[in-house]
Amino acid sequence: MTFITIREYGCLTTAPVPVPTLDRAQVTPSAFDWLCRFGEQEKDVATLRTRQTLQWKSFVGVLRTPCGLELEILPKTYSEVDDAAACRAHLVRMLSKVLDVTCRETGEADISLLALPLTEWVARQFLRHAHVLVRRGLRFDYQRVEEEEPYLRGQLDVRRQIGQLPHRRHLFHIRYDVFSADRPENRLLRSALDVVVANVRAPENWRLAASLRPLLSAVPPSQNIRADFARWQQDRLMADYAAVRPWCELVLGKYMPRGIADHQRGISLLFSMHELFERYVAQALRNxxxxxxxxxxxxxxxxxxxxxxxxxxxxxxxxxxxxxxxxxxxxxxxxxxxxxxxxxxxxxxxxxxxxxxxxxxxxxxxxxxxxxxxxxxxxxxxxxxxxxxxxxxxxxxxxxxxxxxxxxxxxxxxxxxxxxxxxxxxxx
The missing domain is CATH 3.40.1350 (Trna Endonuclease; Chain: A, domain 1)
Incomplete structure (x- = not known):
């Protein structure tokens, strides 16, 4: 896994870069070709300047290429201190306010995350909110099960049993309800946890992820992420899930262009800085x-x-x-x-x-x-x-x-x- 950090309007090139900066970095030819194709698909994201140079536009976030490059794009803050940590801190504050999410940030360990890619901060927030939810208890629901078994359980399906073939009359068509954690919200939590486990590097994130895996092992991952998000219930009985949902959306790629969101294997998110600044200012002034x-x-x-x-x-x-x-x-x-x-x-x-x-x-x-x-x-x-x-x-x-x-x-x-x-x- 290769990590590269640039900022808005920075350039990516296949030519050697003796001293990489936030404004210019070298990538492999395979990553460069994929980013060029992505730039052709999403016209507002990047522009090909020369045969060897691609200039990023005013989009920020994290993007992962199929060849294993994780590209982090940070905003230009226009302040006197414009290093990666300062830019990342501004982006974290803006995303937190715009997405209306609760950040659980305390202590030096959280501050040290600003020296790592944005994905580690997103993973930390998801893991902490998921940990709080699991401690309070996952929401279970009754699932109807219909089976053919050699014993009686629940209800006998009389209509189907009457039509049972003679050589199978020793088997019973039964229906019963199982109190299960297999529901859309929990499946999305499991899928997001699988993505986080496969991509985090910070030791604290590893520890939190490892403690959550056994608790969600009985829940199958989501097979249709968009459909499960559409079925996510938001009534008062699901109030404990409200805080973790935005982080699930971030981890599972809701904020990626639809054309590539389904092909991402890591935590990827892209935001237009024009829209992000607009929404951030509006939210700050509204308060x-x-x-x-x-x-x-x-x-x-x-x-x-x-x-x-x-x-x-x-x-x-x-x-x-x-x-x-x-x-x-x-x-x-x-x-x-x-x-x-x-x-x-x-x-x-x-x-x-x-x-x-x-x-x-x-x-x-x-x-x-x-x-x-x-x-x-x-x-x-x-x-x-x-x-x-x-x-x-x-x-x-x-x-x-x-x-x-x-x-x-x-x-x-x-x-x-x-x-x-x-x-x-x-x-x-």
């Missing part, structure tokens, strides 16, 4: 809304055009926040905003997009906000005022604000802005 403030994520219901009575070019801002009689539109962008003043680094397409949001959602009055990840050299720019349309020279002012979001503190900032620009947010 700090003032009483009475409401947030709508991926708001819909507005369109730029109509065609034959039907809406066309639907507008979906990342967040629409309403507080009192006012509203704000926020749109996240996972990119490093350049240094300097004025419009440096801000995409014209993004400004056009926010302008459309401002008129469709705010009626051309109020604030629309572009949210970028914070870094030490973030250009704190004053607000931009949109010029009114020629047909409405006296239209109220629509402002474009440029805000930064600090991934270390989950704080939203917009400097060079007079007054309280976000009264809907708890600042403490």
């Amino acid at each position: 700090r809304l003032m009483p009475g403030a409401r947030m709508e994520i991926q708001a819909s219901g507005r369109a730029l055009c109509s065609q034959e009575g039907r809406a066309a070019f639907i507008l979906r801002p990342d967040m629409v926040i309403r507080y009192g009689q006012e509203a704000w539109v926020l749109d996240t962008k996972w990119k490093r905003l350049g240094q300097g003043s004025g419009e440096d680094g801000i995409s014209v397409q993004d400004v056009h997009q926010l302008y459309a949001y401002g008129w469709q959602w705010l009626g051309g009055r109020g604030d629309v906000v572009l949210v970028y990840p914070w870094h030490a050299h973030f250009p704190h720019q004053p607000p931009f005022l949109f010029r009114p349309p020629l047909s409405l020279p006296n239209a109220p002012a629509l402002r474009l604000l440029v805000a930064s979001f600090d991934l270390s503190t989950d704080s939203l900032s917009c400097h060079n802005t007079a007054g309280d620009w976000c009264p809907w947010l708890h600042t403490a």
